[in-house]
Amino acid sequence: MNSLTETLARATLRGSDGGAFPKSAKAVDFPLVAGFYLEKAPSDDEIKTFVDALEAFPELRSAATPRDSKSVKNLRHLRWECVEDVGNVKAMRRFKRVEVETAKELSKVFDDAMLEQFDTSAPLWDCVIVTRKKGVSSVWDDDQTGYPEPPVVLVRVSHAIGDGIALVDVLKRVSSALDGGDVKLLSFKRRAQATKRSVLAAIWAFITFIFVCMYGAMKALLTAAGPYDTKTTFKGSRPPYGFSGKRRVVVCPPVAIDDIKAIKNVSGCTVNDIVVAALAGAIQAYHAKVGDKSATKNPFLRSATPYAFPERVTGALTNSWTFVSLTFPMGVMSATTRLQKAKKTCDFMKRSPEPYVTRWLNKFVNAAGPDVQRKVVFDYMSRHSMVFTNVPGPTETIVLMGSRVRDIVFACANLVNQVSVVSYSGSLRLTLVVDPDATPDAQYIGDMFKNEIECLRKEVL
Incomplete structure (x- = not known):
């Protein structure tokens, strides 16, 4: 881990004991949460395929642990320690299925996802799969521009795992374009600078x-x-x-x-x-x-x-x-x-x-x-x-967990x-x-x- 990753991992390990801040702030650790609205809820087999792709990254199979005995108490120096093998069924336990009937209930699922703390003995990520309750009205009760109708998969990740650019690399690995090709992203270019200047300029x-x-x-x-x-x-x-x-x-x-x-x-x-x-x-x-x-x-x-x-x-x-x-x-x-x-x-x-x-x-x-x-x-x-x-997210529609992604919502508390x-x-x-x-x-x-x-x-x- 570099020093910044250690800082973020330390906040996750401290959890409700202040997170990244002093105890007096009464803060918690705040995970990164990405919501992927799918056309259909993923099956167990599709989830397993998703997990297999995630496990290509060692950090997603590892827990943050003290690097030496002196760091056990103050968590000063940390490292990634692999706690799950590739294909380990334990990863499936970090998927939770939730049913909602209204947009208000879906909103509460999002709110709760912002503050729920990670099991620090396991890899620092989990997923919440939200679907509509069976037998309810076919008409979703809210403005589709705010909380679109489920299914939606909330992927929660500790910031210690990586920054936005790194996590986009993860998304590229676990998803594809509609034609099965690579996910297309924006290509950023700096504003062009003047090439010729006068001496005074x-x-x-x-x-x-x-x-x-x-x-x-x-x-x-x-x-x-x-x-x-x-x-x-x-x-x-x-x-x-x-x-x-x-x-x-x-x-x-x-x-x-x-x-x-x-x-x-x-x-x-x-x-x-x-x-x-x-x-x-x-x-x-x-x-x-x-x-x-x-x-x-x-x-x-x-x-x-x-x-x-x-x-x-x-x-x-x-x-x-x-x-x-x-x-x-x-x-x-x-x-x-x-x-x-x-x-x-x-x-x-x-x-x-x-x-x-x-x-x-x-x-x-x-x-x-x-x-x-x-x-x-x-x-x-x-x-x-x-x-x-x-x-910046994908510029074209992508496929995730075997389904077309209708919309993406990203949120984080602080x-x-x-x-x-x-x-x-x-x-x-x-x-x-x-x-x-x-x-x-x-x-x-x-x-x-x-x-x-x-x-x-x-x-x-």
Whole structure:
């Protein structure tokens, strides 16, 4: 394990004893949860085939254990220890079948999946297969854009197993395209840079680069000890920050990728710029709806956003990322103005050494010991309003467990609100995991996210 994987595994092993945070936060470990809506429920044989494919990865047959006797108590140094052989029937025990009658019951299954702790003596993953109760009405009782009709398979994985890029490699191994070929994914390219510059432009670019490096380094060093975000309804929690024991999954209506691409092509922005701007506008509208006084001001609102490092071993399950602090363009403004502000912020971050300085700091804090590390992680996270992650999924329909996948939902809880965006087969879907008491009516944010995309489309095109 690298130091980051050790940190995440330590959180899973501590479980309800604080997870990645100090005991005083009363937090738990928060698994990654991917929901795959299938055309039909998988049979036992199809599940066995799925497990056989998973077991190609040693980490999915292993438990996280102390590396030496000194680490038994403080879990400072950990390793993967294989506890199941290939084809072991024990893996089938981590599949649970649940029947639901209504969308409300399905919503509760999602909520429970966010907080249920793993059996740490076994590999750190499991599955919940949700189907409709037999004999109920053939009409599903809810809006299909929120919680589509089952069957749905919830795959729960400890973050220690791997980051988003690594887990996409797992998905590629266990699924296929409709024609039986390889799963197709987005190919990301950085925005093209100017190839020719005047002497003055080159000098100015160098001066700007030095400033960006200095600012990024200071930001990475001081964020955990810096100011807190503005107290808003969206941030929800108030000092002393801690986990309330409640989390609700809010699945928002899908947005057409073609609409986002059309905005991207005309505006010169990236998909991520557009998503950040639309989310900021949606939160702004949410504040106005709930009567938050910050709706008429410019609140300081940031997300702790995972930054994936490009250097990694292809096909290996690992964690190669860190958090960067992303400031959202809040306040009353047009959708296009917000988009330009988001683009400026994201462009600045792409040139900043902040993620690399933060990675170095993480190693230093990890060397100081688990207790120091938990305190620093808590200080960093509690200063932000949310964790925001954007996960690119397959670009075309895939087959999983012998069935066509109709839709994919990705969600994860955290000490603060978590907002996850996942794309799949021409659609992009926003999922929020919030404290329902501190951030009520969060569904409105999803509705307004779609509205912001529509506003951008009308203003830009």
